[in-house]
Amino acid sequence: MVAYTICRTPPQTRYLPHRYARKAIAKKNGTTLLSEPEKLDPGQERLYSFYEPSLRAGHHIITTTQDIQLGTGNQKKHLEDKQEFTVITPRYKLPVSAVHTVYPPQGHTDNVEILPHIVLNDPQLPWARVAVEKVERESRGRVPWLAMLVFRQEELHWNNPAHPEEKLSGTKTLTLTLGELGKRVASGTENFTTKIVKGDGSLMLDDEPDTALDIIYVPKQHFNSFFKDANASPGSQKKCDVSRYQWLSHTRNINTTGMANSGIDGELGVFSVVISQRVGPLDITEPTDLIVHLVSIENLWSMNYPVQKDRVALCSLESWSYTCLPANSFNIWDAFRHVGKEHDVYRIDPKIVEKTLAPEKKMDERLKTRLLDGYVMTRYRTQTGEETAAWMRGPFVPKIIDHGDTDKEISNSGQDLQIMDKVTGIMDITYSTAWQLGKALALADQGFTTALSRLSVTISRGSMDETKKSLLKSQGAFQDKSEVLGQLVESLKTLRSLHNPSGLRKGPDARWLPSSTLSMDMSRQAVHVQQQYLHHLKETTRKITRNISGDRVYDEFNNPLSPDWMIICSWVLDRMYLAGVPAHYYIPDPTYLQQETLRFFHIDRHWIDAMIDGALSIASHLPDDEDKRIELKNIINELLEQHPEGLHYPPQRPSFGFFLRSQLCIKFPDLIVEAYGSDPDVPDPTIIIRQENISEGLLLVLFDKKPGSSEFTKLILREPPHQQAFACGSHLTKDEISVPVTRIYTVPLEEQKKDKDRNFPFIHDPYPKSDPNNPMFIWDDEGVPISTLKLPAYADEVQRILVANMKENYTEDVPTATMMGIQLNHPMYFLQIDMDKTLFAGSSTENDGMLVGLKMLKPRRKNEALEAAVRSEDYVIHRPSGIDWDVPFHVQPVQGETPLPVISLPAPHIRHIPILPFPPTPASDQTLRRKSPTLFSYSIYPLRERDLINQVNKKDVKQDLIFSIHPNRDNDYWDLKRVTISIPWGKTKDSRPTLMDHYDGTGATMVSDFRFNVTTTIGTEAGDKMFFYLTILPRAASIQKMEVKNLSVILNGMLIGDYHEWHSGRWGAPKVTISVNEEYQQNNTKMEVEVVLNL
Known part of the structure; x- marks a missing residue:
């Protein structure tokens, strides 16, 4: 069964903004990042009829000759040497990572006119082995050794009479070794033939008997049809013809901008494509399962034609199954149309809310508002152990939240970030959950935890050392290096006077006087230390987090002074992109993402800040460590406002995004997403800063521009050029086929003559089955329903139409695999969504439309004891408890504060009984x-x-x-x-x-x-x-x-x-x-x- 990666996880979450920044810096400096052989713009691709390797698989001999002149005479010596070597390529199994994608995907459905195909990561693999007896080097095409064959399940089902106990796999393959296969062929008693081994059962050159392979038994009627020479007269063909497959394989060089999987490895990707010549059955009225096999046709050119035995054993390198739909079934066009029609903001469907109530009942407005604001109710256990319900949501919200002032109080447990909804009497644990998640993610990352702990210790020691130096220097008890060097002159004068004994005498009693010493409290609790420590803490933190030159904060594009800060900075920025955050935190309820839906959201920065605060809290071991956390967050804010050298913008930070849950993401893992800014004709790739298939059929895209603004006007989803479908024509029935011929241009764009109809194909009358000269399609071959392309007549007919109508815009004189690769392309549909300015409710003002209690407020009371200690000029430590035991025990209201009204509501764990x-x-x-x-x-x-x-x-x-x-x-x-x-x-x-x-x-x-x-x-x-x-x-x-x-x-x-x-x-x-x-x-x-x- 074929295996390939649908959801690739990039090695770095922020690879897109890093790529944009490197390109911008290189462009400004006039340098290039990498010498690319070809440069393609977004949306462009270049096709090759073949991508033949320099050396094909098999034995090769290198011969070197040299003639040496001996002396000045005519005597010469001729030297010659040979070196034999073998080029090894896959033959009976493909490597694990060889397959990029297949279409239709395993288990999916598609229409009857679709030609299944496979995309390989190696652009040279289809031509790595020899498929014909003699390769014509001047030919415009090369026959690959790989072919794609499609079958019904009953066509491949065969109970071998000689081995009735054998069971075929789900794709009708049988696993044997080369030795076992050779023995069966040598026996001559089994009713099949093959070219995997020789006719006497012996193995091919360099084959090992223990090599395992999967084989399929192809019926002789189908095999004879697949390898018939269409130009040969009846009865004249003696050997199998494989030349038709040269038009069914090609190589594509594409620009991968906007692709979730292929875009990880760079902006250019080169892939090989192998296409089937057979479509689905035309006589079905209900969905039918089909099996697709990528087989080796190596050595088939030497097999006698027609085959006489009932079956032909072929080696299957990859296989999968899909379901063929009858005519007029759901297709890609319908899928795009449905997704565009169902796009909305990320929340529960309001229709679902209404359906949950009886017709005569109406939901409470506050409860309905909470649900439509993206909240869900979850199970929650209070600190006292009672189990109750709580409100919760993730970082993705359906409304724009006013973030206001970025300076927020830090938390030590996350409990103080819980907010009580006074109307419903239910606790909101959104930010508390985010804080706990940040702490858990930090503790799970050993590298981050170690780096943060080391940096915390470094900052504490450096700040304390500078504080002590400052205090001792104020008392004249410490000198730094510059001061010591400045006093060397006086020190040398003193040394010269040591020879004079009178200079050492001060009086008869002075020698007995004890020397005076300075004693000072240097503990962290000392008030005078606290006065100096916070200042030096800020300076030390700023110094450690700078680059080597010390003029800028480390921003990943300069050299860091501290390797620990480099790790912390990268980790924090990754969390802003939600790297490593489990999906159930930002998908709190599966009803938010119904099948075939597109949901936009705004990212709550308070949620991100709470998560980062929880992560930075793991290094807070002492009460004074909160100051370090505050300074680290200030440095992060400075980093987010700083423009890296060579860039005209600060680091990109996601603010909006969307989820796409659709079968399109499975059919096209590299579904292209294009965002357009002020220029409506040219996409701006820098808008999209994260694009990842986080699950099968679920695409996450983040961007830093507001949808509907002048910087983000429209969004386009389009099929990727290397994963799009191939089809025999636009319409296929049991009686006729319609084949619109695509306009193909072979001259550069600037040399092309203007053609207003360049996007419209040439329409030809349908080709009927009843026409014996029909050049396009074979419905039946000697009574067997084959349903294949009629090659090479199909390629010749397309070539004739292009030459007759395109004139000088099409200069090819023979049909090629490149021409067939473009002609067989299924129409590339795309979905354009014009961003509506009113998509998101709320505004960026202070009154953002969200519930008032969601803002994290600073505490109203100040720590008067600490402020008094800092203001004190005495060196005596006095830390009052803050409690006056002589006054009655009740809390005095803060002056100017309006007391809240008392609301008689039950506790959150108590059910209200009507x-x-x-x-x-x-x-x-x-x-x-x-x-x-x-x-x-x-x-x-x-x-x-x-x-x-x-x-x-x-x-x-x-x-x-x-x-x-x-x-x-x-x-x-x-x-x-x-x-x-x-x-x-x-x-x-x-x-x-x-x-x-x-x-x-x-x-x-x-x-x-x-x-x-x-x-x-x-x-x-x-x-x-x-x-x-x-x-x-x-x-x-x-x-x-x-x-x-x-x-x-x-x-x-x-x-x-x-x-x-x-x-x-x-x-x-x-x-x-x-x-x-x-x-x-x-x-x-x-x-x-x-x-x-x-x-």
């Missing part, structure tokens, strides 16, 4: 009612005391109560509509026992059968009696009772009511009566069953 003025299941007059026996059996017990059936002990702690509900075998065909459990509620008064008088638990859930939902409500019945209702409803319209195995429910966090005022002597022991109402429907007849359960 209070209804009526029971949830009012009985209908046409309902049939009956008392017990019911269709379910019921019991109630606490979760931790399962032996207490229908009993609950009064406790001072909350309990989880199980309502066990299991079906009885009766009336199994009734449709269950609803089960309502009514529990007495309220204070225990007037001799009415109740189970609960309040509830603040997490609600009720189904134990096992999640096809049902359970809701909790409180309602009032006759006599103003309150009841707590558990209502079990099927998620579907109804579910038959026979399909229900366990309908049990658990009520979490239930607390028994207060019975202190219960008079046991007057009212007896409390006995709570719980009633159950079952509701069914069958044939428009409803039935209710009531049961009373005493607890």
